[in-house]
Amino acid sequence: xxxxxxxxxxxxxxxxxxxxxxxxxxxxxxxxxxxxxxxxxxxxxxxxxxxxxxxxxxxxxxxxxxxxxxxxxxxxxxxxxxxxxxxxxxxxxxxxxxxxxxxxxxxxxxxxxxxxxxxxxxxxxxxxxxxxxxxxxxxxxxxxxxxxxxxxxxxxxxxxxxxxxxxxxxxxxxxxxxxxxxxxxxxxxxxxxxxxxxxxxxxxxxxxxxxx
Amino acid sequence: xxxxxxxxxxxxxxxxxxxxxxxxxxxxxxxxxxxxxxxxxxxxxxxxxxxxxxxxxxxxxxxxxxxxxxxxxxxxxxxxxxxxxxxxxxxxxx
Numbered sequence: 001x002x003x004x005x006x007x008x009x010x011x012x013x014x015x016x017x018x019x020x021x022x023x024x025x026x027x028x029x030x031x032x033x034x035x036x037x038x039x040x041x042x043x044x045x046x047x048x049x050x051x052x053x054x055x056x057x058x059x060x061x062x063x064x065x066x067x068x069x070x071x072x073x074x075x076x077x078x079x080x081x082x083x084x085x086x087x088x089x090x091x092x093x094x095x096x097x098x099x100x101x102x103x104x105x106x107x108x109x110x111x112x113x114x115x116x117x118x119x120x121x122x123x124x125x126x127x128x129x130x131x132x133x134x135x136x137x138x139x140x141x142x143x144x145x146x147x148x149x150x151x152x153x154x155x156x157x158x159x160x161x162x163x164x165x166x167x168x169x170x171x172x173x174x175x176x177x178x179x180x181x182x183x184x185x186x187x188x189x190x191x192x193x194x195x196x197x198x199x200x201x202x203x204x205x206x207x208x209x210x211x212x
Numbered sequence: 213x214x215x216x217x218x219x220x221x222x223x224x225x226x227x228x229x230x231x232x233x234x235x236x237x238x239x240x241x242x243x244x245x246x247x248x249x250x251x252x253x254x255x256x257x258x259x260x261x262x263x264x265x266x267x268x269x270x271x272x273x274x275x276x277x278x279x280x281x282x283x284x285x286x287x288x289x290x291x292x293x294x295x296x297x298x299x300x301x302x303x304x305x306x
């Protein structure tokens with residue numbers, strides 16, 4: 001493209017062409033963040049519940065913090081690298097980043113509340129964290145799917161919302177949450193909310209990149 | 213009634229830059245250069261012109277050791293672009 005005079009039709013063509021080139025497209029590795037949190041949450045849940053079954057000791061619940069430790073440190077590194085590499089920031093990037101910052105802040109707040117309640121002698125206070133992990137994260141995943149028009153995220157998020165709602169109803173109804181049905185429920189949620197959409201997004205991005 | 217088209221925007225490369233920035237929050241120099249298939253020298257001159265007119269805001273910073281120039285549209289730029297598109301309509305009988 002050069003610096004030259006144009007006619008009115010060419011003006012319109014340039015505007016249309018540039019809008020098309022800046023359309024939000026998937027980038028390779030877009031699904032990595034979902035995969036990181038999905039696999040970490042799944043592995044830590046399996047580990048924590050196994051230790052709980054074996055030891056029967058409530059202190060095993062401290063292992064849940066491994067999700068934060070691993071997920072938080074690795075995702076901070078991914079974000080930093082992404083910011084350095086990224087050459088364009090769209091309005092959708094802003095909304096998505098704001099959405100997940102909000103979810104992250106809520107998670108920190110709920111973790112702190114649960115911790116205080118546990119130290120004050122509260123029982124089963126970590127159920128709130130479980131409801132958060134499924135319901136709130138499910139809503140955020142579904143919203144992101146609506147924003148970037150990805151059906152797999154909307155569907156996966158909806159599964160998470162449903163599972164979160166089940167756990168919430170049981171907790172409010174005073175029915176104790178058994179590991180034997182809770183773990184499969186959590187596993188199904190994390191797989192459908194984070195792991196499956198993460199792989200789908202990465203696959204789509206790779207395909208799009210090959211096409212271009 | 214045909215209005216005169218803003219001469220600052222009625223040029224191939226400057227209009228392309230403005231169209232890109234209208235569609236994103238911010239974009240760096242390399243991204244705009246690739247999207248417009250322009251040369252660095254020419255693009256730099258046109259960005260300076262748009263920046264002098266107050267249509268875009270240019271930020272120069274260092275990303276590690278590499279210099280990074282980022283451009284974003286100002287409110288004045290958005291208004292000028294909207295007015296340009298409005299003025300364009302009668303010519304195209306839209």
